[in-house]
Every structure is written in structure tokens, then in C-alpha cells.
Amino acid sequence: MHYFKNIDWPAWIFTLGLIIFFREVSVLIMSQFNHPELGNLTGLLSLLLLLVLLRKFKKIPSRLVDTNNKLMKESGFAFLPICAGSLLMLVSMGKEIPLFLLVMCISTLIPLWVYAKMAKKWL
Template sequence: MKTKFDWSALLLTILLIVVVREFSVWLMSLFGHPELGNLIGLGLLLIGLILVRRFGVIPLRMIDANAYLMRESALAFLPVAGGSILMLIVMGKEIPLFLFVMVFSTLVPLWVYAKLAKRWL
């Protein structure tokens, strides 16, 4: 049996994300760096979530709406993947150097993190 979806919680969640993001872009544009708005908005949402979890309870309907958004937004990364493939095609002879930098900048921090986690845990 399919249950009824809570559209008001979904719209409230989307509204919260959009308002915090737009506020952050506006705030960062006052400092001359509107490109940092998304990062600051993410930080504000994280701080807000930590405060709500510390002093209260997140409503279950908001958690369900967030889970729904996360499931459905996975397809939003397809245009990014297509764009990166086109960029790799254009790079031509620079691909080996690019792949070396990508592997090196990914594996070394993961290796260091694994060593630190093994030591501290």
C-alpha cells in the first residue's frame, strides 16, 4: 500500500534550502565574493542542523522530504558527467598529466586520512 506523500514538508525543505542559499549569496556579494555563497550557505545549513539536533528534534516529515530530495537529485549530476567527458575529449594530449594529478590529489589525502584514522581509532 502506497502512503500519501507529504508535499508541504517537501516544499518547506526546498524553500529552506533556497532561502539560505540566496541569503548567503547576497551576504557574500556584500563582501565582493558572491561565488562563495553556496559554500557559506552549506555551512549555515550545517550549523543550523547541529543547533536543532542539539536543542531539539528534527521532525520526521522533514527527514523523509530530505531523503526524497537526495534520491531524486542523483540525476542532476548527469549533465556534469557529460560536460566532464566533453572536456576530456578536448584535452587531447594533456589527459595523462590530468589523470596523474587527479589520482595523486585523491589517493594521497585518502592514504593520510586512513593512517590517521587507524592511529586514532
């Protein structure tokens, strides 16, 4: 119970609200172009762009940076259901597995790696 007293709740609520706001607005905008599936990516990139511009003119509050670091470390568990679904899909794919893994690598790992490099350099 002592652990919850050390959490900066206003920073967590603001950070999560900021992420949700950018994602939902991006999905809404991309829905107007009949591509709501691009909402997550455009939201991520627009938030990154905003933070890069903010950092250029003003320092990003350390509370926001600390909360974001903690959130990124803990969010690995969000991928567990996706991994389970992918495993079930792999079982039924047979000979198409190498192509599937190539697509997964290109569409997931490389963008995440690029985003991490950009965030490390500019934030």
C-alpha cells in the same frame, strides 16, 4: 497518479524553500565579499550548522528528515548535465586530463564524502 497522493507536499515545499533561502542569502552575502561562487558552499554549511544546533536543543521533525532523505536520493539526476559538460571538456584537454581529474576528485568527492559523514553522525 496514486503516487502523488502519498507525498507530503507541505514538508517538500518547506524543505526546498529552506534550501533555496539559505543558498540565496549565502550568495547575496558572499557577493558582498566579491565571491558569489562560494554562496553554495556557505549556504550548505550554514544550513548544516543550523540543523546541528537545532538537533542539540530540539528534535528535528521526522517529516523534514524523511523529505531530505528522499531529496538526496533523487538529486543524483541533477549531476547528469554537469557530467555531460565535463565529458566534452575532457575530450579537448589531452595531456591535462590527470590534473583535471585530481582537481575534480579533491574539490567534489572529498567534500561530499565529508559532508555525508558529518550529516550521518550529527543529524
